[in-house]
Amino acid sequence: MTSEDEHGDDNEGAARRGGRRHSLLKAAGVVLAGALVLSAAGAGWAYWHLNHNIKSVDINSALGDDRPAKAVTAPTASVSASASAAPLPSGAVNILVLGSDSRSGKANAELGGGNSSGARSDTAMVVHIDEGRTKATVVSIPRDTLVTRPSCPTSSGGTTSVAYNAMFNSAYSVGGPVCAVKTVESMTNVRMDHYIEIDFSGFAKLVDALGGVTVTTDEDIDDDKSHLHLKAGKHHLGGTKALALARTRHGIGDGSDLGRIGLQQKLVKALLKQISSTDLLTDPTQLYKVADAVTGSLTTDTGLDSLGELMKLGQSLKGLSSDEVNTVMMPVVTAPSDPNRVVANEPEASDLWASLK
Structure with a gap:
């Protein structure tokens, strides 16, 4: 086997390993995304359930x-337009x-x-x-x-x-x-x-x-x-x-x-x-x-x-x-x-x- 063949085999092996890693990462990404979706759905359901509990x-x-x-109260302190939440x-x-x-x-x-x-x-x-x-x-x-x-x-x-x-x-x-x-x-x-x-x-x-x-x-x-x-x-x-x-x-x-x-x-x-x-x-x-x-x-x-x-x-x-x-x-x-x-x-x-x- 020539060195070129050896390099070719190494490249193919690396490609296969890389492909496997890519597949694993892809699968992990799908699982993670699925978990996030389920988590969000669960949180959404919990919020919906708690919200609809209230009469x-x-x-x-x-x-x-x-x-x-x-009662007349003092106005709430103003916040900038960039503030992420309304004042309490x-x-x-x-x-x-x-x-x-x-x-x-x-x-x-x-x-x-x-x-x-x-x-x-x-x-x-x-x-x-x-x-x-x-x-x-x-x-x-x-x-x-x-x-x-x-x-x-x-x-x-x-x-x-x-x-x-x-x-x-x-x-x-x-x-x-x-x-x-x-x-x-x-x-x-x-x-x-x-x-x-x-x-x-x-x-x-x-x-x-x-x-x-x-x-x-x-x-x-x-x-x-x-x-x-x-x-x-x-x-x-x-x-x-x-x-x-x-x-x-x-x-x-x-x-x-x-x-x-x-x-x-x-x-x-x-x-x-x-x-x-x-x-x-x-x-x-x-x-x-x-x-x-x-x-x-x-x-x-x-x-x-x-x-x-x-x-x-x-x-x-x-x-x-x-x-x-x-x-x-x-x-x-x-x-x-x-x-x-x-x-x-x-x-x-x-x-x-x-x-x-």
Whole structure:
């Protein structure tokens, strides 16, 4: 064999090896491209699924202009046209947050029984976030508060009648989220910029997705109705027990709604601490579980009814720590007409609401 033949064989071998490498690289490229397509499709499906989880109510259209004025906030700092993302909102905002005792669906039924037609706002909080969004005040409204329930529009096109000395949580029962918002605005003279409602199942799933919450109880709790039995002290609770803690009232204090509110405020703080201590961005699986738990049981106003809007709200609160969240209860006194009910204690209640404008 001549050297030329040898070189020819080497060239052919190199060509074959190069061809094999090219084929392998091509195959790897196809696999990689396929993986990227599947990954993008999976991410797209996840986004679609989470986005379509959210239910919404067009409260602004339902209530029209018969509402307290919107708060005037400083304009958001401008950004250059080349900026890749829109600026996050930073103005003060008021959000009515309701925990609904709706038992529609198997998961909710197992956590409380009953039916969806009798749903009420089991928990009501007005969340006021200060300008700059680094401080917040959470005001709990006792559900046993007697109020003047205003006339509310109904989904059928009619209106409900004005009701005097009505239980606060009856507003949700007779007119859903729209009437709940209108009742809160009527009694506080504060505009609710947004509405968020989460049901029994969603709250329990959220706590589980976060790995539970740690709370400290000041007294023993023995409540057969909520199936909660805890000794005083620190406890790490899963979703079902955390929900029971939020709902218990017969095993603490005088058995009224006022004692329960203190426990609910402990849970709010505990949830904020758990969220801030969990690096969800490094664990996509847990992040998805949390997002699915939240969106799957969420009803919002139309201003928050997309994953993008909820994410924007969450990102705008990244500077808010649990230490900067002040939890209070609307000042109340025993109702003159019923020792088992309360009414707003004036002028303290009005002064509190005025501070949130």
